[in-house]
Amino acid sequence: MSVFSHREFDNHQQVAFFNDKKSGLRAIIAVHNTNLGPALGGCRMWPYGSDEEALTDVLRLSKGMTYKSALANLQLGGGKAVIIGESRTQKTDDLLYAMGDFIEGLGGRYITTEDSGTSVTDILKMGQRTEHVSGVDKASDHGGDPSPTTARGVFVSLREAVLHKLGRSDLKGLKVAIQGLGNVGYRLARYLHEAGATLYVTDIVKVNVDRAVRELGATAVSGEDIFGLDVDVFAPCALGAAINDNTIDKLKVSIVAGAANNQLATLKHGEILHQRGILYAPDYVVNAGGIIDVYYQRKMLVAGYSAANYAKDLSAKVDGIGATLHEIFVRSDAENVPTFVVADRLAEERFNAVDCHWQPQRQNQLKSNAPMAAPSCNR
Numbered sequence: 001m002s003v004f005s006h007r008e009f010d011n012h013q014q015v016a017f018f019n020d021k022k023s024g025l026r027a028i029i030a031v032h033n034t035n036l037g038p039a040l041g042g043c044r045m046w047p048y049g050s051d052e053e054a055l056t057d058v059l060r061l062s063k064g065m066t067y068k069s070a071l072a073n074l075q076l077g078g079g080k081a082v083i084i085g086e087s088r089t090q091k092t093d094d095l096l097y098a099m100g101d102f103i104e105g106l107g108g109r110y111i112t113t114e115d116s117g118t119s120v121t122d123i124l125k126m127g128q129r130t131e132h133v134s135g136v137d138k139a140s141d142h143g144g145d146p147s148p149t150t151a152r153g154v155f156v157s158l159r160e161a162v163l164h165k166l167g168r169s170d171l172k173g174l175k176v177a178i179q180g181l182g183n184v185g186y187r188l189a190r191y192l193h194e195a196g197a198t199l200y201v202t203d204i205v206k207v208n209v210d211r212a213v214r215e216l217g218a219t220a221v222s223g224e225d226i227f228g229l230d231v232d233v234f235a236p237c238a239l240g241a242a243i244n245d246n247t248i249d250k251l252k253v254s255i256v257a258g259a260a261n262n263q264l265a266t267l268k269h270g271e272i273l274h275q276r277g278i279l280y281a282p283d284y285v286v287n288a289g290g291i292i293d294v295y296y297q298r299k300m301l302v303a304g305y306s307a308a309n310y311a312k313d314l315s316a317k318v319d320g321i322g323a324t325l326h327e328i329f330v331r332s333d334a335e336n337v338p339t340f341v342v343a344d345r346l347a348e349e350r351f352n353a354v355d356c357h358w359q360p361q362r363q364n365q366l367k368s369n370a371p372m373a374a375p376s377c378n379r
Helices: 053-070 091-106 120-126 147-166 183-194 206-216 267-275 291-298 305-334 338-349 364-368
Strands: 014-018 025-033 039-046 079-082 110-113 175-179 198-202 233-236
Touching: 014 053, 014 091, 025 039, 025 053, 025 091, 025 364, 039 120, 039 291, 053 291, 053 338, 079 091, 079 110, 079 233, 091 110, 091 120, 091 206, 110 120, 110 305, 147 183, 147 233, 147 291, 147 305, 183 198, 183 206, 198 206, 267 338, 291 305, 305 338
Parallel strands: 039 079, 039 110, 175 198, 175 233
Antiparallel strands: 014 025, 025 079
16 A cells, blocks of 8 residues: 555655554554644544545545644644544444554654544543543533534534625525534534524434434435535535535535535546536635634643633634635635635645644643644744
């Protein structure tokens, strides 16, 4: 399995593989870039069809985290971890402890948090073997799970996209198709329901769909039919590559804005959306609420940074996602280039402005789980 010649390899600084025979753990950690700080990203557990599929996912996701942190103006780099396996049947304490050992071996270059297939409880178990975990604030009402803040950021983003594309400042009667009703997708659906939107939903887990129908008055549709609905917005909130050769021609929407990472199977699909006049809200801008939350959780461990400051700063930063999107949309219109191109340029300007990598010895406060500082090197 080639790494350096892999189609998704993008000058990643480190790609590490780990196999633990005793626990059955098979995992990959990819560190994309640490120019702005240590790489932070979620740990996903998924029954990938092949090792190649897992490598593709971790390379794409880690790169997205670099861009996400840069556009959110956080002193963080981008990384990701994937565990190959079915989270509902193959996850054990020993596997999670082994994953903690794997993360510890990277010396703080990578910090993990929750993602698809992992929970606050799982991260706490990894945290018994490594300090380099986050998203586990026991004092908060959600235990440190960043999903609620991610959903809030997606809602802010969707609202901004609707204002820009449709000229509407309210969402009453807006028709939204949501693919995926997990921790983020369901919360997004609830925000939209409260705003008066009409919802069409699908998920591979039937109980999630049933709950949305029962509690939010949503209309259930099949996984195949979700792409071809005559609605205003398509919100991909499941796994990546939802916009691909098989689905893009089915879309009848004005806007694509959702929580999933890497929604475009290839950049070609983003070009097609632009050519068709469909406004695409770049996913790593839209779903940045989670990493923003984790960043401010870590700041709370510093003397003088209170829970009140956390709530105030977090709210302002998440609302700021809308302003970032507005800038991207305006520049996209003015230059007649796809929104993802504008977003990429903005992110690259930020993380390429620093010409060195974060190193563990520069970050003594990490030993106390303090927030990450910018690297002390040439800018």
